[in-house]
Amino acid sequence: MPWQPGQIIDADGLNNPTPTTITTGVTAASGWVVTLQTLDIVSGSRIANVVLQRSGADITNPGGSSGNITPDLEICTVDEDWRPRDSLYELCSTGIGHGSMRIQPDGSCQWLTWIPGANVTSGSSMRWSWTFAR
Known part of the structure; x- marks a missing residue:
């Protein structure tokens, strides 16, 4: 497989350039349901995508x-596979409102900010992603 933009070239990547996708590992808090969870691992990089639907x-x-x-x-x-070494701060959105999320080394994903005056309605999908290396 040829080198791709953004791909890290290291011993792991040279020995195993085939992506691995993990589709479990996200546990929603009360009032939320996981509707998408993918963690792609390739050449030492990890790309996580999460979508939670508001069920409360x-x-x-x-x-x-x-x-x-x-x-x-x-x-x-x-x-564990989804956790960065240090806290990451990422944007999140429902497609109508937007804010920020913190992904912590202990596995906690905390909602930090949201556009003033905007509601999150039942059935809304909260989306965010993050990229990190181990």
């Missing part, structure tokens, strides 16, 4: 007037 009641204006969610809300946890 609507969340009215979680970011208040400032956009800050206080306290931070854990909406899922991820298994």
Whole structure:
């Protein structure tokens, strides 16, 4: 397989350039359901994609007037393969509203910010992804 843009060339990648995809390892918090979970591992890089659907009641204006969610809300946890060495801060979106998420080395995924005045309705899909190397 030829080199691809963004592909890391290292001993692991040279010995095993075939991607591995993991489709388990995300556990949703109460009020959420996992609808997509993929972790692609290739050449030492890991690319995670998560979609959670809001199954609980609507969340009215979680970011208040400032956009800050206080306290931070854990909406899922991820298994060891999905965890970065250091906390990562990523954008998240329902396609209508947007905010930020923190993925922690202990596996906790916490919702941190949300656009002021926007609700998250039951049935909405929260999406985010992150890339890291081990």
